[in-house]
Amino acid sequence: MQPVKFYFDFLNQSSRALYILMEASKIPFEAIPISTLKGEHLTGEYRDKVSHFKRLPVIQDDSFLLAESVAIFRHLNREKIVPEHWYPRRNFGRSRVDEFLEWQQRNMGLACSNYFKQKWLLPILGKTSTEETNASLLTERLNQSFKDFENLFLNKNKFVIGDNLSYADLMAICEIDQPKFIGFNPFNHHPKLGQWYEKVRDELGPYYKHVADEFDNKLKTAEKKIPEVMYLQQ
Amino acid sequence: MQPVKFYFDFLNQSSRALYILMEASKIPFEAIPISTLKGEHLTGEYRDKVSHFKRLPVIQDDSFLLAESVAIFRHLNREKIVPEHWYPRRNFGRSRVDEFLEWQQRNMGLACSNYFKQKWLLPILGKTSTEETNASLLTERLNQSFKDFENLFLNKNKFVIGDNLSYADLMAICEIDQPKFIGFNPFNHHPKLGQWYEKVRDELGPYYKHVADEFDNKLKTAEKKIPEVMYLQQ
Numbered sequence: 001m002q003p004v005k006f007y008f009d010f011l012n013q014s015s016r017a018l019y020i021l022m023e024a025s026k027i028p029f030e031a032i033p034i035s036t037l038k039g040e041h042l043t044g045e046y047r048d049k050v051s052h053f054k055r056l057p058v059i060q061d062d063s064f065l066l067a068e069s070v071a072i073f074r075h076l077n078r079e080k081i082v083p084e085h086w087y088p089r090r091n092f093g094r095s096r097v098d099e100f101l102e103w104q105q106r107n108m109g110l111a112c113s114n115y116f117k118q119k120w121l122l123p124i125l126g127k128t129s130t131e132e133t134n135a136s137l138l139t140e141r142l143n144q145s146f147k148d149f150e151n152l153f154l155n156k157n158k159f160v161i162g163d164n165l166s167y168a169d170l171m172a173i174c175e176i177d178q179p180k181f182i183g184f185n186p187f188n189h190h191p192k193l194g195q196w197y198e199k200v201r202d203e204l205g206p207y208y209k210h211v212a213d214e215f216d217n218k219l220k221t222a223e224k225k226i227p228e229v230m231y232l233q234q
Numbered sequence: 235m236q237p238v239k240f241y242f243d244f245l246n247q248s249s250r251a252l253y254i255l256m257e258a259s260k261i262p263f264e265a266i267p268i269s270t271l272k273g274e275h276l277t278g279e280y281r282d283k284v285s286h287f288k289r290l291p292v293i294q295d296d297s298f299l300l301a302e303s304v305a306i307f308r309h310l311n312r313e314k315i316v317p318e319h320w321y322p323r324r325n326f327g328r329s330r331v332d333e334f335l336e337w338q339q340r341n342m343g344l345a346c347s348n349y350f351k352q353k354w355l356l357p358i359l360g361k362t363s364t365e366e367t368n369a370s371l372l373t374e375r376l377n378q379s380f381k382d383f384e385n386l387f388l389n390k391n392k393f394v395i396g397d398n399l400s401y402a403d404l405m406a407i408c409e410i411d412q413p414k415f416i417g418f419n420p421f422n423h424h425p426k427l428g429q430w431y432e433k434v435r436d437e438l439g440p441y442y443k444h445v446a447d448e449f450d451n452k453l454k455t456a457e458k459k460i461p462e463v464m465y466l467q468q
Contacts, residue, residue: 066330066333068336070336071333075329092313095298095300096300098304099300103302105336
């Protein structure tokens with residue numbers, strides 16, 4: 001069986017989640033880094049032959065190209081051997097993971113990636129936002145989404161859908177790392193979030209650490225190149 | 235087997251798509267209409283016992299409550315008998331449907347529901363938007379998303395993922411009906427969209443017609459009650 005080709009960027013939360021999932025599941029894959037900062041996903045061969053969507057991540061499984069991270073997650077579950085706990089059949093676990101992924105895309109995920117985009121990505125690219133960027137509104141939305149996450153998902157169980165780690169936890173920690181790694185403290189008013197975060201990080205162990213370090217490196221390298229822009233943003 | 239309890243509102247695109255899917259698949263269900271105009275999804279028993287998410291649609295399958303429409307769609311496919319063409323296993327059809335659903339939630343679906351919210355729902359409720367509402371920007375985003383839909387999904391096949399009708403088509407037509415039924419013509423600059431739309435509508439036949447008529451009735455009834463508001467919006 002050919003290894004899956006995986007087009008990704010460590011700056012991107014869904015890329016990190018799938019990278020960790022494939023490493024932890026021992027799915028053979030060929031990692032093909034694409035630099036979103038250089039705009040490599042927007043032009044040339046990538047746009048023409050890999051993703052008309054001009055998005056990351058993308059996989060190529062044999063000759064089958066697939067975009068959209070949740071679709072990729074489900075594809076891997078159908079076509080490869082992924083340990084049961086990530087997407088469990090028992091007690092309608094798959095339905096609960098699906099429900100969380102859909103909720104978070106519209107809520108916490110949106111708030112996290114928006115914060116990252118406005119506070120880090122656009123300044124680094126030297127661009128100004130097309131939307132109204134109200135710093136306190138970005139923070140308010142982020143805090144509200146963390147509160148919703150605690151109330152809706154962290155009340156009863158050790159992890160999001162029960163006592164075992166699932167893809168819901170993995171996707172959530174990667175989303176939360178977008179604001180966290182550029183200096184936002186998500187645990188300030190959210191102690192339950194803090195406890196859950198530690199448990200997930202510990203459970204993911206070296207798989208998480210490797211990918212988180214790569215993310216951190218990418219942030220620091222980009223900031224070094226454009227220090228004056230970052231200074232203005234403080 | 236108990237019929238599935240289905241909490242829905244015909245004003246809501248995902249509610250209509252799942253209603254049609256269950257009718258066409260002969261899945262026994264008990265239809266429980268919830269009026270979003272009256273705010274029934276935000277308070278009382280619905281919020282406390284049915285959906286903490288305060289969202290529609292929701293199903294109750296035996297004692298299992300599930301929100302988020304794409305999660306519900308997949309749950310029905312796992313737990314009930316849904317005809318294969320809606321979510322086909324062959325040729326990675328399920329991955330393609332998943333990819334479309336995720337794309338459209340962030341793109342065409344967002345543009346359609348935003349247009350509906352700003353142009354119809356908020357005025358009917360006598361509310362003003364918290365966001366900047368720029369009428370020409372709403373229209374521009376809608377047209378751009380229809381163009382993307384044509385270019386990315388309507389080039390090669392009769393339907394979105396191939397020669398057979400799938401849930402991708404059903405979700406898409408229900409999304410497009412949000413602006414269409416309140417007076418926006420989606421086919422003006424999009425002939426391919428028009429041809430596809432007719433094929434989907436014809437294929438869905440009476441299942442579509444029934445639900446579309448209910449949607450239209452709900453719109454007209456609400457407008458009759460608050461004619462002066464609608465007049466101001468013209």
